[in-house]
Amino acid sequence: DTAVSQTPKYLVTQMGNDKSIKCEQNLGHDTMYWYKQDSKKFLKIMFSYNNKELIINETVPNRFSPKSPDKAHLNLHINSLELGDSAVYFCASSLRGLNEKLFFGSGTQLSVL
């Protein structure tokens, strides 16, 4: 069983489109995250949710909107996609919060043309 699963694995789309990435964890963890990894491999946190409540909202354009319908799911919706949004987006979870092991999903490679 995959602990943290995200879909789709690849996403190729045109500028201006709206797209969503879904994430689910079956570990019973309280906290979920979205990380962005750019072409230089920098890993930067975007959002964090604890028990469906938004905890961290980094300086991310408001075109990015996370949604957590329950603590096992954290989806990411992106409006009006731009070329600079091209990156790998990783979902992750941890049991409670900060000082714990992160379990990453397999990543979604987003290419905006």
Added chain:
Amino acid sequence: GENVEQHPSTLSVQEGDSAVIKCTYSDSASNYFPWYKQELGKRPQLIIDIRSNVGEKKDQRIAVTLNKTAKHFSLHITETQPEDSAVYFCAAPYTGTASKLTFGTGTRLQVTL
């Protein structure tokens, strides 16, 4: 601040040699220091972590050392093997307004035969 500096950015060693990667953090309240390994096209995975109540931790060929006074920690890999080739990330929690785990910029390790 929330910076985590990591050096070197690339490291090439011969099989069997040792590799050392160093990180410096800025938040003196940080108390948890994980290391993640990311193989090409894969997700980051935790390989070892250390908490601030110990100065060193070892797990087979990998070890991490922590110097809280100087605010730096290092990853040591001994008897390197080709399968150690990957990008390695250090991380440290930033306990500011919104606590989060900040990643270093990554070290690409290449183990040559």
